[in-house]
Amino acid sequence: MESLEPQIAEWRAYVAGSPAVNGQDVDELEDHLRHQIADLTEAGLTPDEGFLVAVKRMGDLNTVSREFAREHSGRLWKQLVLAGDEGQAHAASGWVEAFAFAAAAAVTIQVARLAADFPDEEPTWFARNVSLFVLPFLAAYFARGRQLDPRAWVLTAAPFVLLALVINLYPYDADSSTEELVALHLPVVLWFVVAYPYMGGTIRSHQRRMDYVRFTGEWFIYYVLIALGGGVLMGLTAGILEPTGVDIDRVAEWVLPSGAAGAVVVAAWLVESKQRVIENMAPVLTMLFTPLFAVMLVCSAVVYAVTGLGDAFDRDLVSVFDALLVVVLALVLYGMSAREPSASPEWMDRIQLVAVVSALLLDLMVLGAMIARIGDLGFTPNRTAAVGLNLVLLVNLVGAAWLSVRFLRGQARFHQLERWQTTYLPVFALWAAAVVVILPPLFGFD
Amino acid sequence: MHIDKDLVAASATPLVLAILADSESYGYAILKRVRALSEGDLQWTDGMLYPLLHRLRRLGYVTTEWRTPPEGRRRQYYMITDEGRQALADQQRQWVAVTRALNDVWPGSGGLLAAAGEA
Numbered sequence: 001m002e003s004l005e006p007q008i009a010e011w012r013a014y015v016a017g018s019p020a021v022n023g024q025d026v027d028e029l030e031d032h033l034r035h036q037i038a039d040l041t042e043a044g045l046t047p048d049e050g051f052l053v054a055v056k057r058m059g060d061l062n063t064v065s066r067e068f069a070r071e072h073s074g075r076l077w078k079q080l081v082l083a084g085d086e087g088q089a090h091a092a093s094g095w096v097e098a099f100a101f102a103a104a105a106a107v108t109i110q111v112a113r114l115a116a117d118f119p120d121e122e123p124t125w126f127a128r129n130v131s132l133f134v135l136p137f138l139a140a141y142f143a144r145g146r147q148l149d150p151r152a153w154v155l156t157a158a159p160f161v162l163l164a165l166v167i168n169l170y171p172y173d174a175d176s177s178t179e180e181l182v183a184l185h186l187p188v189v190l191w192f193v194v195a196y197p198y199m200g201g202t203i204r205s206h207q208r209r210m211d212y213v214r215f216t217g218e219w220f221i222y223y224v225l226i227a228l229g230g231g232v233l234m235g236l237t238a239g240i241l242e243p244t245g246v247d248i249d250r251v252a253e254w255v256l257p258s259g260a261a262g263a264v265v266v267a268a269w270l271v272e273s274k275q276r277v278i279e280n281m282a283p284v285l286t287m288l289f290t291p292l293f294a295v296m297l298v299c300s301a302v303v304y305a306v307t308g309l310g311d312a313f314d315r316d317l318v319s320v321f322d323a324l325l326v327v328v329l330a331l332v333l334y335g336m337s338a339r340e341p342s343a344s345p346e347w348m349d350r351i352q353l354v355a356v357v358s359a360l361l362l363d364l365m366v367l368g369a370m371i372a373r374i375g376d377l378g379f380t381p382n383r384t385a386a387v388g389l390n391l392v393l394l395v396n397l398v399g400a401a402w403l404s405v406r407f408l409r410g411q412a413r414f415h416q417l418e419r420w421q422t423t424y425l426p427v428f429a430l431w432a433a434a435v436v437v438i439l440p441p442l443f444g445f446d
Numbered sequence: 447m448h449i450d451k452d453l454v455a456a457s458a459t460p461l462v463l464a465i466l467a468d469s470e471s472y473g474y475a476i477l478k479r480v481r482a483l484s485e486g487d488l489q490w491t492d493g494m495l496y497p498l499l500h501r502l503r504r505l506g507y508v509t510t511e512w513r514t515p516p517e518g519r520r521r522q523y524y525m526i527t528d529e530g531r532q533a534l535a536d537q538q539r540q541w542v543a544v545t546r547a548l549n550d551v552w553p554g555s556g557g558l559l560a561a562a563g564e565a
Contacts, residue, residue, distance in 0.1 A: 024512075024522070028473060028496055031521045035474040036492070059491030067497040071504070342503050342510075413506035413529075 004047050008033065015061060020069035033058060070207075098141065098269030105137040105265055106258035113257050124179055128167055131187035134261045135194055136160050141265055142197035145272070152201045159193040163436065170440050178381045178440040185385075185435040191216070192429035206422040213425075214337045215271055217282050217330070222267040230259050283338035287348065290331050294351050297328070297358035304365055318386040321366045325393040328359045332400055333421055345408045353408065356401045363394060381443045385435050392431045396424050447487050454488055458498055460537040461488075466508060466526040467534055473499065473522070499524055507533050 008030065016026045033054050040050035058064065112133050116126035136157075143156050167186060172179040198215065199208040234255065238248040335352055367390055374383055399420050406412035465471060465479050477495055480488055502508045507530030514520045526534075 025496060025500075027520065028522050029493065031472075031519050032474045032477075032492060032496075034519070039478075057492045059493040061493070064491070064493030064497075067494055068500075071497040071501050342500075415504055415506055 004037065004051050007051055011055060015065070018061070018065035018068070020065050020072055022072075025068065029058070095269065095273075097144065098265055101137045101141040102262035102265035102269075105134045106262040108137070109133045109257045109261040110254070113253075118257075119253065124172070124176075124183075125168070127183045128179060128186070129164070130183070131190050132160065132164050134264050135187070135190040138265055138268055139194045139197050141268065142194065146197060146200040148197060148201060152197070155201070156193075156197045159196075160190070163189065163193075166437055170445055172440065172445045176440075176445055178443055178445055181381055181385050181439060182436050185432045188432040189429065189436055192425075192432070206419060209422040209425055210337050210418060213333050213421075214282075215268075217334045217337070218271040219267050221282055221285070222270045223263060226263045226267055227260075230263070282334060286331055286334045286338060290335060290348065290355060291351050293328065293331060294355035294358070297324075297355055297362065301358040301361045304362060318366060318370050318383075318390060321363055322386060322389050322393065325359060325363060325390070325397065328355055329393060329396060332356060332397075336418060336421060339414070342414070345410075349404060349408060353401060353404045356397050356404070360394070360397055360401060363390065363397075367391075367394065381439055381446060384439065384443075388431060388435070392427060396421075396427070399424070449487055449489075454490065457488070457541075458490070458495075459502070460534060460541060462495075462498065462502065463507065463526060463530055463534040463537065466524055467531060470523050470525040472524065476524070502530065505533075506530075 011033065012026055012030050015021055015029055016023070021029075036054035036057060037047065037050040040053055041047055045053065109130070112126065112129070116123050118126055139156050139160070143153055148156065163186065167182050170182075195209075195212045196203055198212055199205065202208050234252060237251070241248060241251070332352060332355075335348065339348075367387070370383070370387055370390075374387065400417065403412055403417045403420055407414060407417055461480055461483070462476060465476055465483075471479070473495055476499075477490060477492060480490060499508065503510055503524075506527060508524045508526055511523050511525070512520055513523055
């Protein structure tokens with residue numbers, strides 16, 4: 001087979017070029033190819049003929065690597081970068097399209113801002129609807145990029161229309177706290193609505209759900225980067241134009257809302273097209289911050305256990321704890337989505353478990369105190385929302401902790417941990433939707 | 447005989463699990479066994495076997511180990527797990543049900559059911 005070495009090396013290099021196929025997979029495929037050639041030459045073919053037949057039997061490499069990508073979406077989830085027709089279809093929704101949708105979002109928010117006369121006036125309808133001015137364009141960007149059929153377009157649009165009607169027809173009281181809660185929770189609900197076009201309608205696929213989690217994490221990183229860059233730009237502009245007497249606040253009024261809205265779509269486009277660059281960044285950030293959070297959480301748990309809660313807690317503290325649990329959950333989810341699922345338990349999994357368990361202990365203390373207070377003073381919309389979110393997160397993290405203990409002891413598969421999280425995702429969506437739709441009438445739009 | 451590609455895809459998992467239930471194996475050997483069992487009727491695209499094997503690993507149906515046999519190159523061996531055996535038993539029940547149903551509507555193909563009975 002000596003004379004074949006250059007050809008095999010070339011084939012190997014070509015296979016290795018696919019981002020979904022890693023070094024070990026290439027070894028495996030090459031071993032297969034060599035076996036096949038050996039068998040064929042034994043049967044009487046020349047090595048060259050054997051090579052050709054073996055390569056042919058291996059199948060169209062684009063199809064094969066797409067299959068690898070489908071299985072190892074964790075390794076790349078870059079169905080867009082894949083070669084073949086599918087890849088071209090996506091390539092069509094390039095930057096022009098992304099910027100068109102971004103511009104549409106930027107203009108819409110500007111029109112709404114002028115109508116609201118923000119920031120001179122601060123009408124509550126503006127804050128309440130702000131995500132409705134932006135996220136439909138993100139959904140449409142995905143729906144177009146994924147070439148959804150008309151039925152899927154309708155299913156994408158329907159939640160937006162329904163929610164827009166619901167939140168604007170409710171007769172909120174003046175200074176209504178349920179209205180504030182709607183403004184806070186609607187973006188979350190709509191973010192889950194965007195998942196539908198993002199997944200091309202395949203919302204039952206657990207792998208695609210995990211892809212959406214990854215997308216969310218990467219999108220967040222890009223958005224923060226864009227915001228930082230935008231901040232530097234605005235700061236410098238202010239510094240340069242100030243002496244000329246230009247009122248920079250007026251400029252910012254125009255630039256900031258449009259920039260923030262447009263960046264939502266642009267960040268999504270960047271995640272879609274530059275996945276390979278950032279891919280190395282998000283896992284690194286998770287690796288870096290999981291141990292730090294674990295240390296912080298253990299210390300806080302010890303401090304609280306020693307000093308007791310005292311009078312320290314109030315509604316704000318529950319909100320802080322909600323934020324903390326969200327961060328811990330994000331670290332868990334992100335660490336999970338970036339992990340090779342077939343790897344055996346490692347130190348990172350243990351540290352993650354320490355972080356989760358300390359967060360749980362802390363949260364149980366706060367929640368106990370909070371429920372006691374509700375017992376004394378009764379429910380308000382804010383308390384209900386805070387405690388409800390807390391419970392939703394608590395159940396998730398208890399399940400996650402329980403499964404990771406089993407995983408670390410070799411009694412469960414990593415796959416089950418992943419499945420728990422992806423199965424739980426709709427619960428978050430439903431809770432946020434409940435706060436938007438059910439809570440206001442429940443509390444008389446107070 | 448040409449076998450429809452959906453049918454090939456549907457039978458892939460039980461076939462691979464059944465072969466691994468017999469004894470541990472590696473990619474190329476599994477494929478050769480499939481060809482021999484089906485007398486060449488089941489034509490797989492070779493490359494597709496590996497994503498399938500990796501999926502079974504992710505689901506915990508098989509475990510893997512890299513070994514270097516004395517005479518050859520380093521290769522990955524696949525071993526069935528208890529969960530894999532359960533999945534296989536489950537698949538067998540489903541296939542028996544399907545074959546039984548087909549057998550009932552196709553009079554005169556008695557061999558089908560006999561084959562299913564063995565499984």
